[in-house]
Amino acid sequence: MSEFLIYKLILVGSVFGITLFVAAYSTYAERKVAAFLQDRVGPDRAGPFGIFQPLADGMKFIYKEEIIPVVSNKFLFVLGPCLAMLTAMMAGVLIPWGNTLIIGDQVYSLQIADLNVGILYVFGVVSIGVYGIMIGGWASNNKFSLLGAIRASAQMISYEIAMGLSIIALIIMTGTLSLGEISAQQAGGVGGDWNMWNVVYQPLGFLIFIVCAFAECNRTPFDLPECETELVGGYHTEYSSMKLGFYLFAEYINMFVSSAVISTLYFGGYNFPFMNDLGLDHNTISIIGTVVLFGKISFFIFFFMWIRWTIPRFRYDQLMNLGWKILIPLAVFNIFLTGLVMILLK
């Protein structure tokens, strides 16, 4: 019992730490990527190549003055960012970060928890994130914030439907909701026992999913809730100090988790091609797998940023039309197609 607890504690602790770390360095990465794409230098003062910039940012958040507008609802004003942060942190629990490690005769899974409702849990937690934004925006009692919050909620819930639908086609294939199993099903990959990554079977589903993931994270080209040209800061206009930090953190954590989910669902998770043909022992493969997974995640995080600095923002009606009138029908079509093919191949 206690051993189990300690193992889980370590796992949870490390995932927690890594999440924070990745989120912090994503901000740095984002600025560097932006600079790179715009042919600038980017942050370079704090430490070599500005490598301590995230730490400096963090300190600044902590030491800044806390401002809570008089007309706002104090409790909700504080609750908003906390909720956003909390849900963001909770979403990553079910990601299988790697295969099992065998130490002695004990098998340790690198997934914190493998619920049989895995994907549903992720969706459930992510959709609570809307509350963080909505509550924060409404509590500020600022017109910009309110508009931003409403936009954010409308956008996020709209894309949630398409996202949910796009997953269904995948589930038809995998027959399970558990992320661990979905990962395991993609083992091997190209060569070996010829398990392809799901993206091969579900290109359309992947496309829909990643578009929705962008929208869910309020990332450009879907960052309508905080588009500074119209809404100043959107839902976090009134926020300062660590509460603002939480919102920003939450965004980057979400990006990180989304990338992880995408990698797991469509890109084989911790599996890599020819993994079973290298003749390495199980633990080594698992560790390599984890590294590979982080590689994939990093790529998707980079992809998020790449898109951000490449594609301009949508107009709001374009955004809604894309979500409702294109992605949802497409997702339904994808379900139909997948089902049909499955039936025919059987």
Place this chain on the structure above:
Amino acid sequence: MVKTVPLDYYLWLAAALFTIGVLGVLYRRNAIIIFMCIELMLNAVNLLLVAFSTYLNDASGQVFVFFIMAVAAAEVAVGLAILVMMYRNTKSVDINILNRLKW
């Protein structure tokens, strides 16, 4: 499945939730809160159904929960629409002003 919690607990919990919901509907005056109380009643039912379903090893209870959830969602949609309409006509969601039709 290990049924560590006795069925009675679920029953009492559901009954308590349901009662809270009923009392809420009867005593609260804010339409939104009444909505929520009704949802609470339905969720008490859901809880009960799921518990029974587990203890009877019969999936139909859970399917019924799906039905209830779907219908409750539709009901909320209609209810909120009515509420908006009411707000437009009265600028309030306090049901006390809806006394015009009393005999």
Place this chain on the structure above:
Amino acid sequence: MLTLLLIFFPLVAALLLFVFKPQSAKSIALTAALLELVISLVVVVEFNKTGGPQFEVNIPWITSLGLNFSAAIDGISLLLVLLTTVLVPLIILSSFSKTYDKPSTFYGLILTMQMALIGVFVARDGLLFYLFWEVALIPIYFICLIWGGEDRGRITFKFFVYTLAGSLFMLIGLVYLYFQTPGTHTFDIQALYDAGRSLSSTEQSLIFWALFVAFAIKMPVFPFHTWQPDTYTVSPVQGTMLLSGIMLKMGIYGVIRWLIPVVPGGVAEWGLTAVIISVIGIIYASCIAIVQKDFKRLIAYSSIAHVGLISAGIFTLDAVGVQGAMIQMLSHGIIVFALFYIIEIIFDRTKTRALSELGGIRNAAPILTTVFVITMLGSVALPFTSGFVGEFLLINSLFQYKPALGAIAGVTIILGAVYMLRTFQKSMSGEANSRTASFIDLTGQEKLVLYPVVLLIIIIGIYPAPLLEISESAVNTLLQSISAVTASAN
């Protein structure tokens, strides 16, 4: 077949009225009523006086309820059918001098009423009887409501609810009996008789009251009469005539046909009570009549008194009494019709019904006065008028039943004489006043209505035997069957 024709011819005629122009409604209705009279006369001619129920029809109607369209005519029915068919053309004729709004509806309702009345008198199925009984209420209610006088809404409603309430209790009683019939339940009259007689005395008593209340309200017998004076007063005169001339006989007929034979045990137990109630009613109504100021109201109360006597006579369960009741029903029907018509004539010309404002009509209208005198004498039961035969027989049977009651009931003749003569004195004799000075005597159309009535009053008074013969065998059969039951019970 003849029975069906008798029942439904008025209804067809009533529907026809709506096809033609409203202006011609009057004459079509009169023609129809006269044809109906002819049909009834054919029935009289064809009727076998010793033959029991005749002209039977028995058509299955609502089998799931055990309801058959079962009707037949025996002596008792025939007399009342005859009363109806004679009075309805007279009533229609009496309305010729007036123009009513929506005449098609008015005459249609009268004819529908006639249908229902005849249906009540010939039905030999419990539920069918009940149906006609209720249907009779609808047209008369609307006649009173639409063409009535002041405050008619409230008053006619009271009338409606009273009678409906009574009949609903009757319905419960009938249904209870229905479920007592053996095998597939049926409402057939004989089956109901058998079922009723086999009940325990408590059940019989309950059913007795359930039915008696319905009939008593319809008649009306004291203390169920409170709807009656007001309703008679506000109704248009044709409505009053229908109510008092024919409709009240439904109640008496109900007692004879559907109460006494069905629960003889109940009648044996409660008959005396019924008689006492009736006698109290006679005295009460007569006393009230004496102090009435309104002519129409006065006649209304006198009607209660007469009906009380009839009711008392029937509950003696004596052949003479029942026969007397039959004759008295006919006699009362025509006399009260004539009286109301005379009141209407007076009202038309003087615009008042208050006795205190009348007087001196005798000088201006001798014919009217003569007619009134004859009718009045009939009403107070002077010998050689129809009233005498009936009242004599009734009081006679009451004497035999309980001499004391007979004596008290006999007072009615004296009281009747008192209020009728007072009426005569107040209205006809005395000084003419501004209202009555220019009183015009009877017109031709009015004579056409009143002369036959006067004739009938006198003929029946002198030679009632044919009428008595018609009902004799039916009454005897009825009473014998009851006495057989009560005898076997003892």
Place this chain on the structure above:
Amino acid sequence: MENSDLAQYLPIALMFLFAMGFIVVTMIATHALGPKRKSKVKLDTFECGIESKGNARVPFNIKYFLVAILFVLFDVEVIFMYPWAVNFKELGEPGFIQMITFIALLLVGFFYLIKKGALKWED
């Protein structure tokens, strides 16, 4: 214990504790460490430097509301597809046809919505 239902959720609870702890500690830390120099203007809501007017809690476009309602409806309908999708292989062809019927009905409603202009934002 390891395999029981509740134990599966234990790590999630742990994670929750970690996250909560982090949030609470950070919030308290900023509250304690940051400077506190309040002024009326600073505590006012931001409206691009102009004095802020009125309450921000004004009724907003009904479209957003409509979107919310539609989301609730569609999202709940999507729930029905998950069990079906998981059991797709067992249900086979009849299940597929039934679900297609279901989705078709859903699409009828969807089509109706679009045609009715419930999702029309450009106006």
Place this chain on the structure above:
Amino acid sequence: MNALFVITGLGIVSLLAEFGNLKRWLTAFVLVGLTAAVILAALDWNTTQRYFSDMLVFDNQALAFTALISISTILWFWLSVDYFATQTHRTDRTSLVIFAVVGSVIMASFNNMAMLFLGIEILSMSLYVLAGSRKDSLSSTEAAFKYFLMGSFATGFLLFGIALIYGATGSFHIHTIAQTIAANPAGLPTFFYAGVLLMLIGLAFKISAVPFHFWAPDVYSGSPTTVTAFMSTVVKVAAIGAFIRIFSSCFVAVESTWSLVLQVIMILTLVIPNITAVYQNNVKRMLAYSSVGHVGYILLAFVSSPTETGTIFYYLTTYSVSSLAAFSVLHLVEGNSEEITVDYFNGLFKKNSWLAVTITIALLSLAGIPPLAGFFGKYMVFAQAINHGYTSLVIVAVITSLIGVYYYFRIIIAMYFNESSAPSITLTASQKMLLFVLIALTFALGLFPDVIMTLFRA
């Protein structure tokens, strides 16, 4: 079932008619479809068909209710032509009504609690919207809101009851439940009986039995008159159909649990609304209370003999026809006014005797005066109750029906007695035709009740 398919298809088509060039043909199409549904129901007569793994069973009772519901709806469409006159709302209103009919049919044919629940909800959800379809009127909104609240509140009770019964018997299938009950006459857990009572309460809300009726008058008087007509006919038929379906087939084995409760409810339902109706000046409210009162008679029939559903069906038929007649006149008289008092009927006989005669006949039928349909309805209820030894309850019912006469006659008296200066009303040929049909039906049902009574005797 074929009827159900047709009606469902009809609903979808009328929803989509918005976009084709089909709007003009919509009413005709709906009428044809509903007629087809009636015919299909008639063709299925005497065949008991089971669908969706026994979730829906179309036996004779279900088919009869289906036909009744469809026919009432046809008549209702006829009387509420102007409700669909506005172009913008024609298709959605039509489809809402049709979907309500779908719900009604399911409520009459369910064999599984899930279907009961779905049927009720499909019906109610459409009605919530229809009740509020006069968007600018506060009373309409209010009616919709109250209806919604009470509807979902009742659903809560119903569901809790269903959940408890499921827990006790392990099934949602009515027949399985009935078998379980029969198999364990003493072995059912206590909460099963609580479940039955909760379902009773839930359904009592739906059929608006006292003391769960208080929403009905508000909702009936607030909704547009045509919608009220729909509620008090089709919806009431469906609710009662569902009620008797579950209680007469499934819970009849545990009759002792609910019989007494239902008797109390029944007596209250007879007495209270009939007395309250007397004090109403708003005709719609009066009819609402009257319609609650009629539930009392139906319950009387049900209490006295739960398995004899023929009587109830006949009663519902007569009630629907009479109510439709009453409401069609009410609708024609009201014009544009929101609240229609008894005074609106002043002198109606002079203004338009068609209307006056129709509503007179309708009210007389509702009051139970022979030879109209309503009389035989009441008669059969009373006869059935007397037959099963409930004579004292019948006496209560008789007294309340006399009270009923009182308020029905207020309208009649107003029409024939009072004078009015309001302008007379002219009717179109179609309206006259409708009134004629309704009068004819009222008489025909009264004169030939065997046509319906023998349906259930096979």
